[in-house]
Amino acid sequence: MWTELPKRASIYEVSLRDGLQNEQRPIPTSAKVELADALFRTGLQRIELTSFVSPKWVPQLSDAEELARSVVVPEGIITSALVPNALGFERARSVGLREIAVFMSASETHNRKNTHKSIERSLETFREIVPPAIDSGMRVRAYVSTVWGCPYEGAVDPHAALDITRELLRLGCYQISLGDTIGVGTPLQTRQICELFLREVEAERLALHLHDTRGQALVNALVGLTLGITTFDASVGGLGGCPYAPGAAGNLATEDLVYMLEGMGVSTGVDLEALVQAGKTAERIVGRPLPGKMHQAGLFRPRLSPTG
Numbered sequence: 368m369w370t371e372l373p374k375r376a377s378i379y380e381v382s383l384r385d386g387l388q389n390e391q392r393p394i395p396t397s398a399k400v401e402l403a404d405a406l407f408r409t410g411l412q413r414i415e416l417t418s419f420v421s422p423k424w425v426p427q428l429s430d431a432e433e434l435a436r437s438v439v440v441p442e443g444i445i446t447s448a449l450v451p452n453a454l455g456f457e458r459a460r461s462v463g464l465r466e467i468a469v470f471m472s473a474s475e476t477h478n479r480k481n482t483h484k485s486i487e488r489s490l491e492t493f494r495e496i497v498p499p500a501i502d503s504g505m506r507v508r509a510y511v512s513t514v515w516g517c518p519y520e521g522a523v524d525p526h527a528a529l530d531i532t533r534e535l536l537r538l539g540c541y542q543i544s545l546g547d548t549i550g551v552g553t554p555l556q557t558r559q560i561c562e563l564f565l566r567e568v569e570a571e572r573l574a575l576h577l578h579d580t581r582g583q584a585l586v587n588a589l590v591g592l593t594l595g596i597t598t599f600d601a602s603v604g605g606l607g608g609c610p611y612a613p614g615a616a617g618n619l620a621t622e623d624l625v626y627m628l629e630g631m632g633v634s635t636g637v638d639l640e641a642l643v644q645a646g647k648t649a650e651r652i653v654g655r656p657l658p659g660k661m662h663q664a665g666l667f668r669p670r671l672s673p674t675g
């Protein structure tokens with residue numbers, strides 16, 4: 368199994384969005400710019416900056432335009448933002464974003480709590496905005512949440528998530544990020560879900576978005592990797608949670624993921640030392656300890672010789 372690991376993996380960094388959206392203390396835009404700058408120095412190439420959702424529902428990200436206009440994005444890095452509807456798309460377009468991410472859930476109740484829409488209404492909304500966004504030159508990614516389980520409904524049929532995925536791909540989304548929103552998945556379940564999707568969806572079109580609520584995120588990412596999935600969403604320091612998913616703790620920590628991948632010869636293009644620094648910046652700006660293991664343990668520098 369190990370000899371067949373992919374050579375490369377791509378990380379989609381979500382700390383500035385998923386990481387911060389649940390923080391209660393207001394974080395100034397200047398501090399977010401500082402974190403963005405620290406992330407830009409790591410080699411990460413795909414960074415979700417913020418959300419163009421209702422500021423009433425997610426006040427922490429109400430500075431979305433200001434943040435998007437304040438960051439100076441180095442060449443080669445793609446920044447993206449969450450968009451729920453036509454107004455969000457217009458807001459993202461007004462600041463010149465080249466990529467957006469639409470989102471919905473595989474379970475009806477979470478979708479209604481999170482977006483005040485039925486699943487069918489969410490799909491209708493995306494039918495209205497995804498093709499024009501692509502026509503205007505944007506790339507569109509999509510999230511399907513609660514694939515492993517719903518905080519309100521419990522077990523979720525992965526076929527429901529697959530139906531939604533088919534439709535989002537048909538609309539032109541370039542990648543579907545499958546979310547274990549409340550971190551309930553086990554490795555066996557992850558294998559079953561990934562195998563179901565991979566029967567008809569190319570691995571490059573799938574990503575795993577794993578919350579580490581029950582300590583399973585890294586092992587679930589490894590399961591996905593062994594099956595050929597090579598894009599993983601992660602958040603520096605393990606910062607994160609969803610305001611409309613009770614119990615959704617931090618995302619898979621980017622440092623832990625990079626440490627595992629690079630340690631197994633899977634290239635990420637990310638400089639772990641710079642990433643650890645970015646984790647320290649994240650911790651400073653939120654003003655509380657972050658849960659990432661690598662973040663807490665620090666860099667491991669093997670000695671050159673057993674006696675050295």
Ligand code: HMG
Pocket residue numbers: 385388418419420421422423424425449451452454455456458470481482483510511512513545546547548576578608609610611
């Ligand atoms: P709504 O209130 O049902 O919508 O919001 P509405 O269309 O009836 O509009 C009501 C008000 O909101 C109006 O303002 C609109 O202008 C405003 P008012 O007239 O009352 O002053 N509004 C907006 N303002 C700014 N930007 C917009 C926008 N849209 C409407 N885009 C909506 C519907 C979806 C917008 C709302 O429910 C919302 O923003 N929800 C927040 C959802 C959210 O951000 N959840 C967390 C992210 S998802 C997540 O974390 C999961 C993920 O990480 C993957 C995983 O872990 O599985 C992605």
Ligand code: MG
Pocket residue numbers: 385546548576578608609
């Ligand atoms: Mg999430």
